[in-house]
Amino acid sequence: MRWNGYRWDGVCYAVMQNSTDTAPIYKQPFNAEPPRSALVSSYVTPVDFFYKRNHGPIPVVDDIERYSVSISGLIDNPIELFMKDIWKLPKYVVTATLQCAGNRRTAMSNVKKVRGVGWDVSAIGNAVWGGAKLADVLELVGISKFTGTTNSGGKHVEFISIDKCKEENGGPYKASIPLSQATNPEADVLLAYDMNGEPLNRDHGYPLRVVVPGVIGARSVKWLDSINIIAEECQGFFMQKDYKMFAPSVNWDNINWSTRKPQMDFPVQCAICSLEDVAAVKPGKVKVSGYAASGGGRGIERIDVSVDGGKTWVEAFRHQKTGVPYIADDMNSDKWAWVLFEVIVDVSRSTEIVAKAVDSAANVQPENVLEIWNLRGILNTSWHRVKVQVGHSNM
Template sequence: MPGLRAPSDYSQEPPRHPALLVNSKEPFNAEPHRSALVSSYVTPVEFFYKRNHGPVPVVDDIDKYSVSIRGLIEHPKELYMKDILKLPKYAIAATLQCAGNRRTAMSKTRKVRGVGWDISAIGNAVWGGAKLADVLELFGIPKSSNKSPCGGRHVEFISIDRCKEENGGPYKSSIPLSQATNPEADVLLAYEMNGETLNRDHGYPLRVIVPGVIGARSVKWLDSINIIAEECQGFFTQKDYKMFPPSVNWDNIDWSTRRPQMDFPVQSAICSLDDVNNVKPGKQINIKGYAVSGGGRGIERVDVSIDGGKTWVEASKSQKAGIPYISDDTSSDKWAWVLFEAEVDVPETTEIVAKAVDIAGNVQPENAEVIWNLRGILNTSWHRVNVQISHSNL
């Protein structure tokens, strides 16, 4: 594509913050220390997790950059940035989460395949851009359509990015047309993140943001948008990011028996404590973390236990400073996480646990064993940390 290209090696990678925990150098996959996530409601760009499948694309000439809109539409064309910038701009607060978030903990149950993420393959940002529903309307597809006039039922996003899983082809994925054309779904063609131009790791110059859905569908470095009759047939839609039961292994797996994962389940994690913590007796502990649910479902409550789950207290919840969080109120950001907090006294060595409940009554499962799957995705089990009371004078 003129103006945007995918390098064949890693010699032109962008700079990254040195505090990131690197899980893979080439391609670059990294997350912040968990404590960085609860320092602010909006995650700073430099501490927002980086998830790449190949060398990061390079923009040579932004004026020549365009996105091809084609497929089951009457008049395919190139859409340039100046065209997208003319459309109404929206700022949507939305949490992105890699489907493999907390995979490392799930792998302790049984071995899984994938990048070994801790609990920070997640972040909350304010994304700026045009609604995809507005863009598709320019091409004769009315808002809130299940089917385009030419028979399209899905919208496929194709990146300029090249990855080994596609045998050197581009990363791609799709969402239903009904979601893409629904203005209330807030699907964006985003060119800003936290009020600034997207950086390269996060999709510059243009990416898709699909709120409430696993990050794999929010395709970066857009090359083209296709209106298609069936789901995308690419690797990451058909042979990855699907949820299988614990009985399925690499010998008996049949990818065609499961739908591509979209919404993510209710999730929470403690970020103010490490997995193992040494504290002095009598010290009050401040427990902070995040909670979020997919599909725009708000968080009804977050429960915290200081005795491994025998008894519970309810944590306080917040989003924007000075505005009370109400799980189903229009004043709240429905696509974004909440930060929770609880002050507790821990008299003895114990296990501290957190679990969240969303407005539909969905609750995190108690352990990873019951949701184990061979790809290690969607580990939403109760998050647990150990606190050891140290009586040493050192």
């Protein structure tokens, strides 16, 4: 047996396959993340190292000719679209980072137990997505661009998957976004059929998925089956009883899901990927590198790194494309994509290295996990910390 480098810990399962058989054997649901060091090897995350998040068995679509997506609901002209219809629409390519809302949950759980997949820092990836803009698709059913409400009262766009999951009592996974976002071409919401220049594979939603840039990954529905124009937010489990942010005082005995809106944009985030949580290094120069991202299309204004646990700071170098200086919110920067950072620091003794990011709206990561702890362990955006032990080298 061999495995592809994903974490294997009984919670986040790796792809395993027999050396004489090319068909992967999946645990269900199949969830996996790459080693953190793989994330900083390239700006665009290779498909094999892009995290995988599922809530049920991975669907199989064999007949691409018969595959279709229906569009119905509070509209006058429901239609059924086949892939050939979608391929005829203008193709757009958008570089966007997707991140699971539970990224870095393990560190939150170490403070106080939470429920959910035990992600490290790698439930995130940056890809080049190709497909039709949802705004163009909705024009086919008479919904003009920049529309917030249809004549029949539709205000939200619901995406329904082929995927079946236990949380929906065996029904399909589903989620929604506001119609105003779906019809805004500048929001770059895609019905994507390509990933990094190749057709989507099964793990990532073949043959068609939604990509909602700047929003938690739970809204980028894979294996798209249908689109509904609805008056209220999707009433599915993952919109109404999951992926909501609660105060640290809320527990499973007093939780009231209806008091919070579904989480959409993800907050500013960064993580060190060049070092493990506890790393042995030689005294002297140490390279610290990682990623930073913020939701809603906000750029990364600064990444600060400290080698004394947060007492003093140095600013890291930021970049996206090789040879192109990164400037937050500049027209030459990918506004939906992460920023990679690196800095060389002097480490003379065992200490804690810390990183925090600031986005273009001056949002900054909170210092402590306790301040943002929540029972589902989502949106852990606290300062990322790694311990280094000087004297023993793993380099």
